[in-house]
């Protein structure tokens with residue numbers, strides 16, 4: 001059967017790493033509060049020459065190398081971001097140009113923190129129909145540019161970065177590798193719980209992130225446990241079959257609570273929120289690349305990717321590596 005197989009991963013982080021203590025010099029917060037409430041210790045902040053596009057291109061190059069593919073092999077780029085370099089054109093086309101690809105399909109997907117899950121399902125679908133054979137699926141963000149650095153309830157939570165995977169069409173056996181199932185959801189009634197207070201068509205400005213964290217937390221645990229369960233059922237698997245969960249890295253307490261709800265051991269959850277903070281659409285592919293490169297995730301293993309974010313939007317994908 002024709003499946004979309006993850007044949008390589010890559011990631012990229014800005015040069016500058018910022019600790020909680022460094023933030024506490026300019027914001028009314030403390031290392032103790034941030035670690036206890038979120039698990040975050042560090043985040044990376046993009047410098048003036050680092051953009052969503054440059055980070056995405058670096059992550060994409062690393063993923064192509066890992067997959068043993070040349071840029072010319074790519075016929076599709078789907079880039080998930082809420083912080084594009086420009087309102088238009090799509091940052092995916094900037095990445096295409098930076099990689100030196102003359103012609104391919106390239107567009108952005110906007111689903112904030114769930115963007116990578118949305119992008120994976122879009123690319124998987126295009127591969128299954130035969131419209132694409134080799135896709136770069138990227139999550140990349142520079143959330144530092146849309147943070148209100150005077151709002152301690154949000155600015156300590158986010159960071160910048162990018163992650164990418166190469167998704168390749170392959171004919172595989174039933175028990176072979178590839179994306180086995182994915183499920184997506186959105187509920188637009190919750191706009192006011194997590195949003196940016198600006199945009200091209202409303203204020204004509206970029207705006208800043210606003211969040212009612214406690215309420216988002218509550219929805220996140222319920223929705224994530226439910227969509228993970230739904231995708232496992234779609235893949236014909238049960239929680240006991242899962243080797244690794246690679247979750248959206250918003251808060252260590254959300255990761256714990258979600259794993260507990262599904263009866264999954266905490267040791268099966270890949271955690272990078274301590275090092276990267278919440279990088280929105282970049283967080284799942286960044287965490288995936290981390291666990292692929294350090295050898296935790298091995299060929300043949302079952303991995304569940306999941307995320308929830310502004311909209312609300314949420315989703316999960318079950319993959320055999």
Ligand code: UT7
Nearest residue numbers: 029030033037113152153156213214216217220250251309
């Ligand atoms: O990526 C998209 C999805 N996003 C999420 O999943 C985020 C979900 N939400 C969360 O992760 C958590 O709700 C937060 C980390 C945002 C907040 O943690 P919390 O335990 O829900 O704290 P809280 O909002 O209830 O605030 C508790 C207290 C408040 O003080 P009072 O009102 O009790 O006096 C806040 O003002 O902590 C205070 N506070 C801070 N104190 C020090 C809020 N931010 C800070 C801060 N430093 N940075």
